Amino acid sequence: MKIGILTADSNGCFPVPASKGGAVSTLIESLIRENSEKGLAELTIFSYYDEKAYKKSRKYSNVNFIWVKVPKYIKKLDSLFYKIIKKKSAVKAISYKSIFSLIYYIKYVSKYLKKNRFDKLILENNITIAWIIQLSHYNGQYYYHLHNVPRINPKCKKVFDKCAGYLCVSKYVAHQIESEDNPIGPVDLERIRVVYNAIDTDLFKPYSINHKKMIRQQIKNKYSISSSDKIILFTGRISKEKGLDVLLDALKKVKVDNYKLLIVGSIMHGANEKNNFVDLVKHKAHEISPHVLFTGYIAHDKLADYYNAADVAVLPSTWEEPAGLTMVEALSCGIRVITTNSGGIPEYVQNYAIVLNKAENLKDKLSHAISASLINDNLVDRYETYSYIKNNFSTHKYLERVVKQLE
Known part of the structure; x- marks a missing residue:
């Protein structure tokens, strides 16, 4: 099975492998690690480029990385915009720390998907990357993997209507998107699957x-x-x-x-x-x-x-x-x-x-x-x-x- 995973954020450009941390990036890296051992799928990861992440990625097999290298002028725009927003509200500013990098990522991956298809495509968490599907006119099967309850609607109704399924990290998240009150709801129950998050139990274990x-x-x-x-x-x-x-x-x-x-x-x-x-x-x-x-x-x-x-x-x-x-x-x-x-x-x-x-x-x-x-x-x-x-x-x-x- 050819599986593509789209992962992008607007609060710091967290890459995969998780060289800069980040809960979602860490979870995706665990998928990569397991696939390197078991070869369950043909994985392709669309990640922000980071030198440490790139070097770390070379130890993994059975995975292809599509690196999105954000130009320096885009990063400068992010920095300037972030400083402006932070003066008004430091908490809100975090969500806009790399907003222009996210826009660049969306455009870059959209062009790639116009020419390439996967058996399954997974959109990780960020509800705004629905625009990748919208801009690329992607007609393959795609799934949203929701690590949080969606709080905005990026005005891509057709994208959410055609989504093959929603992987939710808890029944709580699943119940939220079933509701008409949710920005992307109501989502039909038959399209919702609960997949609980995971941790590395080789790392997190009781010591002697x-x-x-x-x-x-x-x-x-x-x-x-x-x-x-x-x-x-x-x-x-x-x-x-x-x-x-x-x-x-x-x-x-x-x-x-x-x-x-x-x-x-x-x-x-x-x-x-x-x-x-x-x-x-x-x-x-x-x-x-x-x-x-x-x-x-x-x-x-x-x-x-x-x-x-x-x-x-x-x-x-x-x-x-x-x-x-x-x-x-x-x-x-x-x-x-x-x-x-x-x-x-x-x-x-x-x-x-x-x-x-x-x-x-x-x-x-x-x-x-x-x-x-x-x-x-x-x-x-x-x-x-x-x-x-x-x-x-x-x-x-x-x-x-x-x-x-x-x-």
């Missing part, structure tokens, strides 16, 4: 007792954390919807004093932008200083060390999170996870995490749950939790699951 102790001590030494302190871990973007401000408020009422909160992340993947919310978070962190430490961006392949070093991961998403892979990564490493009943999160964590109702008194509920977790030293069954994640969300059979839904 001795290895865990060693890594824990290394991280404590790195951040000058006392040997008696418990580690609370928050991973993810420092953005309003991830609930970090609520967590910081909740920690004021925690009944344990010997803890450190490690905040692993930045405003965007690998970026160090600032906005009003970051300032608010720093102010709240200062109020409970010295209990809070900011690590900044940590490379994806290093995150398992931080999960294994922690006593509990608190990921209190306050928006309707489509999936929530950080929760799955933490569970896979065998630690306690405290999260919320947001979007598709309960579908992934089931009863293996402490799931709080975010609608009422979330700060108090978080405070109580964190206190209980830090006081109670009984270990979770690390290998039972890992087995659940490996059996349901491992990248080892991710491509198989995707291909099955395309047949």
Whole structure:
């Protein structure tokens, strides 16, 4: 089966392989890795060009890369436009960080598809790349792989009407696009398939007792954390919807004093932008200083060390999170996870995490749950939790699951 995958964004030009990070890019790379091992399909990836990604791509077999090299003048336009938008709204500006590069990508790939066809074409997440189908007059089978709930309609009604199917990362996303209230809805139920996201369970796994102790001590030494302190871990973007401000408020009422909160992340993947919310978070962190430490961006392949070093991961998403892979990564490493009943999160964590109702008194509920977790030293069954994640969300059979839904 010849499968083409279109992946483009407007918030930083994340390439595949995922040399710059990015959740969607990382997932696509896992498809590539699996196909290199199993040869399940003839894969073609349409990716922004990045030198590191290009070098990394050469280790993969059974895959063809179509590199979209964005001209320097386009990148300069992006930079100028981004500066203008950022002055008005730093949060909104992120979505426009590489908008002209996205337009260039759409035009470039549209020309390619006028002359080339695939058995199946997958449009990854970005709803605006529907214009590739529109401009190329593509008449082959294509599918949308939705990692988020669509919030805009790019005025390509025929494209969505003719879409062969929608691969949704959770039942929550599927229900949203069934609704007439959704910008691309209502989508017929028979065209919707749920394909749960995946993580690398060879990377995210419980360490042996001795290895865990060693890594824990290394991280404590790195951040000058006392040997008696418990580690609370928050991973993810420092953005309003991830609930970090609520967590910081909740920690004021925690009944344990010997803890450190490690905040692993930045405003965007690998970026160090600032906005009003970051300032608010720093102010709240200062109020409970010295209990809070900011690590900044940590490379994806290093995150398992931080999960294994922690006593509990608190990921209190306050928006309707489509999936929530950080929760799955933490569970896979065998630690306690405290999260919320947001979007598709309960579908992934089931009863293996402490799931709080975010609608009422979330700060108090978080405070109580964190206190209980830090006081109670009984270990979770690390290998039972890992087995659940490996059996349901491992990248080892991710491509198989995707291909099955395309047949």
